[in-house]
Amino acid sequence: MSAPTDPDMTDLLGRLARVPSGRRSKWVVLGVWIIALLALGTFAGKLTGAQQNDNVTWLPDSAESTQAYKLAEKFGNSDQVPVVLVYERPSGITDADRLAVGADATRFRQVEHVVADKLLGPIPSQDGQALEILVPISMGADGWSRLTSVVGAINDAAVERPDGLSFYATGPAGYAAEFGKVFASIDGLLLYSAAAVVIVILLATYGPMLWALPLITVAFALVISQAAVFGATKLGLTVNAQSQAILTVLVFGAGTDYALLLVARYREELRRHPDKHEAMAVALHRAGPAVLASGCTVMVSMLALLVAEMNSTKGIGPVCAIGIAVALLAMLTLLPALLVIVDRWIFWPRHPNFGTVNETESGIWARVGFAIARRPRTVWIGTALALGAVAFGAIGLESNGIANKDAFVGSSAAVTGTEVLERHFDAGTGTPVMVIASAARADAVASALGSTPGITAPSRPIIKGDLVYLEGTLSDPPDSRAADATIDRVRAAVHAVDPASKVGGQTAVVLDIKHAVAHDNRVIVPVVLAIVMVILMVLLRAVLAPILLTATVVLSYLAALGLSHWIFDLAEFKGADAGLPLLTFVFLVALGIDYNIFLMSRVHEEAAKHRTKAGALIGLAATGGVITSAGLVLAGTFAVFATMPVVTFAEMGIVIAVGVLLDTVIVRSILVTALTLDIGDRIWWPSALARPRIAAAPEPEVSLSK
Structure with missing residues (x-):
């Protein structure tokens, strides 16, 4: 899958590929990772405590509401968040109700962190059917975790109520407490759910043995990346519950993707080399550049979020870049070392023994390629029109924020x-x-x-x-x-x-958050597109192919947004978070380009030997199965978000999962392949591959017999 490189770079890559695959050096690589895990593991557990979940901390200092917040510190109100306690009796509040609520107010003043002298109420409603008490809570440095515990203590204190008098905790602190309960358990839920998705897909792909090695490698990468992100918070990085949750899912999904691609090439080389160490060295040398380029594309795209005005959005970029960097390093060093340590038996029951036939040459994706080759222009035009029609569903999507009362799935x-x-x-x-x-x-x-x-x-x-x-x-x-x-x-x-x-x-x-998000949309979208195209141009040494590949990913994103809008309506979600379009755009473009890199770098490699049309069919046959498996892993891990009781998370998970599936099953396999077959060598313009090859044999006719 490698892109063309100069001889010096080829030699360097070859030498580096032999480090984790060496007979002795593989043990050194494993030892280094174990030492890193033992040294940094304790810091990973501290990341949750470093979160900043207060909305005002997400905004830049230039925002008017931020400036007002800082000025309010002089009056002692800036760190106080009220919980609104409301009592209701539809038939009318009684004297017994008033006495009971008054007694509650006295008990609330005794709760730790309640600002007792500013408690207001009980306040009667004009219709005589309700009472309310406003209880200010001092947030301190504990943030949401304190609000959750204090509101819980207030609920426990309101225990003596007459029958028929209902009681609810709402307002800013009431909602913060609800979110706090969700986020207190979200890390563990996401971790186990993502692990379950990965295990199921790896079992289906590789059988009962091999699945453990990618999962062990991902676990190493997750712990060390969490420790690294915690260290970055000490340097001023803003981390919230959303960015930490994304880190978990991204390391699992993207890390497993890189593992699948490397293992697929390793299995291919095991059939060609009797020595497993040599097979791994060749696999790393051939597949490593594409995996590295893909990971770097995601990292650089995520770092583009640093130009955002929103501190929360700005923080997601480095968090994800750190996660991808550690996952990439683990998959290119630790996983190869583990694979050559355990030997070929790990592939049981289908051992890739030396000299056996590579089944991808006659697999389903080879047949799909030959079917597309009959009428490639008809296929890509029809596919593009279908995706465009689905994309129209995005027009009615309102991303102006979600009201608090619509923010939860369920009661x-x-x-x-x-x-x-x-x-x-x-x-x-x-x-x-x-x-x-x-x-x-x-x-x-x-x-x-x-x-x-x-x-x-x-x-x-x-x-x-x-x-x-x-x-x-x-x-x-x-x-x-x-x-x-x-x-x-x-x-x-x-x-x-x-x-x-x-x-x-x-x-x-x-x-102010909505205004900042609007600014970020205008700035970040073109920056990410420019970054992606430049990386593709360098990797493929072409101009036309990167433009077309980027266009297909944007079309895929719009189609995902349109299809997801219909799913939102079916789920009765009301609106979407203001940051949803931008975050899902960055993820889908960066991750979608990943799959195009995996496919087109292999097509480029084969085109240099067999011309472009034959190279497109070989590339699809060789990478189709593994890319589909990788897409299922990534879509499955992000779909875990759809099970969260918070609408913002559920919507993000739906859009990214739908987008990844569209990209791997339709855009990459059908649209990109059809475009490549139709355009032929010209797709590499202006590189040498686009020029007529006078000395070369004519491009072979595509056989349709398969």
Whole structure:
């Protein structure tokens, strides 16, 4: 699968390939990895504690809501998150209810980390059917983990209620506690689920023995990559629950992909070489450059996220790049060493003994190639039109964020509490708009805030030094478009009387996130496409092929988004996270190009010997099975996200899984092969392979007898 290289580079690659495949050096490689695991393993377990899951930490310092958050520290409110406790009796609140809720409020003040002097309530609703208590919680450095435990303690304290009086914890801290419960168990669930997917596919691909070696190698890579990411957090890298979850799935999926490709080439070479060490050295020499180029493509594409405004998006790039780098290193060193240590018996029951026939030459993908070769132009045009039709489904996808009440799959106490709250109180209760301005203009700013449509019950100004702090309650749900519009109106109104004023709060944070994501979409998408094309041009030494390959991956991404939109509708998901299109684009383009590299680097290798049309058929036959298995592994591991009880994770898993399957089964095997067969040698323009080869024998006719 290797790309063409100069003689010096070929010699260097050959020498490096013999390190993990050497008779003695294989043991050195294994020893180095074991030492690294023992030395770094303890740091991997600390990564979860280094997460930053507060939305405000995801934004750059230039965001207005971030600046408001920092100014609020002077007033002691910046690290306080309220849980809204709502009680409901549809037939009307009784005196016994009021006494019980009052007793609850007294107990809540005793809960550790509750800001007792700022607790508000019980507050009755105007219809007399509900009561609410606002309990501020000091987050401290523990973040979501503290909110989860404190809200749990508050729930435990509210134990003595009259029959028929319902009770729910909602608001910012209520939702944070729900998310905290999910993310507390997500790492283990993802780990075991991804491992199960990998084991099943490896068992189906290689039988009852070989599956263990790639899984052991992936386990080494995951632990060491988690330790490396933890070290990067000490240098300022932002890691949240999402990026850590992606790291787990990506190392399992991509790492196993690289393992499958290497093992496939090793098995091929075992049939040609009696010595397993020589077979591995040749396999690494031939397949290594393509695997390395694929991994580097993913890493560089992920690092393009560093230009994002969003700290959370910016952090995902290095996290994934570190994971891919460690997985790549493990698969090119540790796995080869393990394979040559255990010998050929690991392939039982189908031993690739020296001199046996390579079954891929007459397998299903060889037959698919010959079928495409009959009418390649008809095939690629029809396939492209079908994918384009599916891509139209992406047009109606709304990625403006997901309301808190729509963020969970299934039931949630916080969601039910929000519904109760909206029936009896202002929808924005517990999620105030925060305004910090010059104390000299306190009255004017207070008037501007109070007169803004969408704001009710503005607070009294609190003045400290030269600053004034005010809050306003939103009349609309805090995560609605109407609330976003209110934030824009508040900012316009208060900036008009005090240009230096800052408007913050949870709704303002989410609105600023949407603005930052829009910026990132405009910047990162062209950067990733440019990176991918440049790498392909260097690898294939051509211009036309990289342009076509990149176009096919973009088409595949749009089709995946369109098909996933229909799945979202069937699952009754309401909307999509603002960052979904960008993150899935980066992953699908980077990982989709991987499969094109695996295929086209082999086609390039064979085209130099047999011309392009024959090379395309040989390349598809040789790589078709392993690439399909690799795609199933990657799609399966990302599909694990679809089982998560959080809609954002489920949607991301669906899009990436659908996209990978489309790419490996349709785009890579059918569309790219048909394009290559139709265009022929010209696909390598302007390299030497695109020029007429006068001295060479005519390109053989493609036999259709198979």
